[in-house]
Amino acid sequence: MTDNPHIRASDDERNRVIAALSEAFAQGRIDYAELDERTEQVWRCRYREELITPLEDLFPDPTVVLDTAVPAVIPHRAVSPASTQVTGESGGSEMSLSMMGGNEKSGDWxxxxxxxxxxxxxxxYLDLRSARLTSRETEIVAVAVMGGIEIVVPEDVRVVSSGLGIMGGFGITTGKRVTTRMNDLPADAPVIRVSGVGLMGSVTVVRKPRKAT
Structure with missing residues (x-):
C-alpha cells in the first residue's frame, strides 16, 4: 500500500495557522500586506501540507502550529459580529451619486x-455598521469634488486607505468611543479598502462602535 501524504486540511487547522499569523503580525514580524496575502493563501489550502508554507519563515518547525490548539483567547475576536456581516449575497449597491445635494446609505443595506x-x-454619507457585505474584502472608490463624503465603518473591520487629497482632505479618523485597535483585529476580519480623491473637497473614513441592538 502506498502512503498518501495528501491529507485534507480542516477548518480547525486553518484557524490555527491564521491565529499564528495574527500573532506574528501583532509582534511586527510580518506587515499587513503579508498578513493579508498569507491569510488568503490559508483559506485556499486544500491539503494539510500546504498550510506549512505560510509559516516556513516564522517557525523552525511549522508543523507544531498544526498540532497546537488555538489559544482560548484571541484578541478582540468577540468585539462584534463582523464575520456575520459578510453574507456572500450577490448584487448589492454599486453607486451613490449626488450633485449639489446629498445621498445617504445607512441601516440595513x-x-x-x-x-x-x-x-x-x-x-x-455611507454607514457600513449595519450594512451587509457581499465579500470579505470590499472596495469603496470615493470621489469628492468641492463636496464631502463621510464613510462610517465598524471598529471590528479592518480599513485600508489609499486616497489622495488635492486642495482637500482624505483620511481615516477614530471615534472617541472606539476601544479596538486595528492591530488587535483577527487576521480574518473583513477588510474595507477605500481609495479615490478629495478635489477641493474631503473624504473622511470614521471608525465607530457598532450601533446598539
Whole structure:
C-alpha cells in the first residue's frame, strides 16, 4: 500500500495557522500586506501540507502550529459580529451619486464588492455598521469634488486607505468611543479598502462602535 501524504486540511487547522499569523503580525514580524496575502493563501489550502508554507519563515518547525490548539483567547475576536456581516449575497449597491445635494446609505443595506461614491458640490454619507457585505474584502472608490463624503465603518473591520487629497482632505479618523485597535483585529476580519480623491473637497473614513441592538 502506498502512503498518501495528501491529507485534507480542516477548518480547525486553518484557524490555527491564521491565529499564528495574527500573532506574528501583532509582534511586527510580518506587515499587513503579508498578513493579508498569507491569510488568503490559508483559506485556499486544500491539503494539510500546504498550510506549512505560510509559516516556513516564522517557525523552525511549522508543523507544531498544526498540532497546537488555538489559544482560548484571541484578541478582540468577540468585539462584534463582523464575520456575520459578510453574507456572500450577490448584487448589492454599486453607486451613490449626488450633485449639489446629498445621498445617504445607512441601516440595513447590501454593499457590492466594489462601490463607487461620487459627489460634486454635495455630500454623501455611507454607514457600513449595519450594512451587509457581499465579500470579505470590499472596495469603496470615493470621489469628492468641492463636496464631502463621510464613510462610517465598524471598529471590528479592518480599513485600508489609499486616497489622495488635492486642495482637500482624505483620511481615516477614530471615534472617541472606539476601544479596538486595528492591530488587535483577527487576521480574518473583513477588510474595507477605500481609495479615490478629495478635489477641493474631503473624504473622511470614521471608525465607530457598532450601533446598539
Amino acid at each position: 447590501l454593499c457590492a464588492p466594489r462601490h463607487t461614491s461620487l459627489t460634486v458640490m454635495g455630500g454623501n
